[in-house]
Amino acid sequence: MSEETLKGAYQPTERTVPTRSRERASYDRTLVHQILDSTFLCHLGFVAEDGRPVVLPTLFARVEDRLYLHGSTGSRPLRGAGERDDGLPVCVTVTLVDGLVLARSAFHHSVNYRSVVVHGHAHQVTDPAERALALDAVVDGVLAGRAADCRPGDARELAATAVIRLDLREVSAKARTGGPHDEPEDLALPHWSGVLPVTTGFGVPIPADDLDPTVPLPHYLAGGGPRNGAGR
Template identity: 50%
Template sequence: MSPSDSYPTTPRTTPRRHKDRILRDRRVIHDILDAAFVCNLGFVADGHPAVLPLMYVRLGDAVYVHGSPGGRPLSAAGQGGLDVCLAVTSIDGFVLARAAFNHSLNYRCVIVHGLAHVVEDTALKRRMFHTLIEKVVPGRLADTRPLTERELATTTVLELALNEATARIRAGGPKDTPEDLALPHWAGTVPVMLTTGAPIPADGQRGDAHLPGYLTEVDLHFRSTVATT
């Protein structure tokens, strides 16, 4: 792997435990970020730690979140940037061991450290919104009213570069100790996946607003990209 294919190692991305689960491969990190929908953004506000769950999207080597300009992280970031830690996790399976102590989860996680900055470029903000909508439901953007300039102006977008990013992955079955292998308890992995249900129309739906094909012809479900057994 060439240096350009992976993100650099820094003191904040150097693990103390489970070093075998750490990956810095750019493609792996991008794939995990692109497959999930919600991140947890950690920061310090007024001297106290805070964490916010936010929708996000990746564009190139940066992650973008958005919200009201009056929100604590967004207003703080406008004062020269905000030091944050962003985490994204997808659960792929319940790992059931013979011993209670050895139960675990299969997961894919990305953690990013860095200074988040407010995006001033209107074209980039619009691209972020368009990409986010298409990420959630491909084909939806063309079936909506376009964003107005006012809507863009009243929404703050933060950009966090993936300069300090690592992936953490746990895959495979349980890891029982040798003395527990003869126990009569079932052990193995229960796969977990995110799926969509049947669309539910909104209140006041017009009679001529038919269910679009991108919701009926496409099987919208999101499966793990990492083997769970």
């Protein structure tokens, strides 16, 4: 495999090749990064001590080929990632819904979406510089520009915050786009068919009750939100 291919795509593995709808799967690094950068919410899956699966919604941010997740040092998966030398086996999934696909038949109903699934081992980050970078990335991932416009964590706050890292190695994206695929014999049925786009945006900012009214709305909040896809 050429260096260019290595740079441009993640290597498929048994885990990242889907058992169905393989034509929707992609290992393209740019596409994976675009999907990850379109939101700040992931679903983190791990196996609990009792052997049962657990899925928790969590904030995250991507920095180059790494995902950073943060949370309380008391939370179960973050604690688990710190206790194991080889890290905690996790699956991190990000999903954006773009539209509802309405076919003439119930069977061909679908959803237009973009998703990324990451498999790997999550490690606790202890290096202070990497922790600071990760925490800024998570704040800026929620709202670009915000990390530089708030008070950074102090020693007590940083001590209470766990940061885990998951390297992007075993990664796949999946996406469906376009209209419904009806059976030829269904085309004359009298049911409307097409796509209902799903949109996400921001409402009018609501100042805190205790906000000094002379503090202006920052530039990154003007216009009602910085980017598409956030919040999903």
